[in-house]
Amino acid sequence: MDARPGRRVAAARRRGRGVRDGAGGPPSLSIGKLLETRHHDIDQILREALEHETQGLACYRALLEITRDASISLEEYARKMIASEEMHVSEVEKMLRRVD
Numbered sequence: 001m002d003a004r005p006g007r008r009v010a011a012a013r014r015r016g017r018g019v020r021d022g023a024g025g026p027p028s029l030s031i032g033k034l035l036e037t038r039h040h041d042i043d044q045i046l047r048e049a050l051e052h053e054t055q056g057l058a059c060y061r062a063l064l065e066i067t068r069d070a071s072i073s074l075e076e077y078a079r080k081m082i083a084s085e086e087m088h089v090s091e092v093e094k095m096l097r098r099v100d
């Protein structure tokens with residue numbers, strides 16, 4: 001490993017560009033498909049929320065696969081977001097359970 005900070009930063013930037021280019025270029029700024037179905041009872045709203053959280057979880061898992069062994073910081077970001085999305089999925093699933 002090169003001990004000079006400037007070279008390490010430049011190498012990290014090159015790796016970052018490689019990760020970005022490997023993922024097909026810079027991310028799109030357009031929004032994805034909206035999940036709104038215009039159903040407004042609480043179960044339907046919660047199911048839509050669960051679908052949204054599950055899709056987010058799948059995206060962060062895909063990010064983790066893309067960044068694995070390519071960028072520690074992006075891997076850590078993906079892992080942190082996966083943990084967060086797993087928590088959200090769990091919370092929505094709890095809300096969907098019936099209390100009889």
Ligand SMILES: [Fe+2]
Pocket residue numbers: 053056084085088
């Ligand atoms: Fe979430």
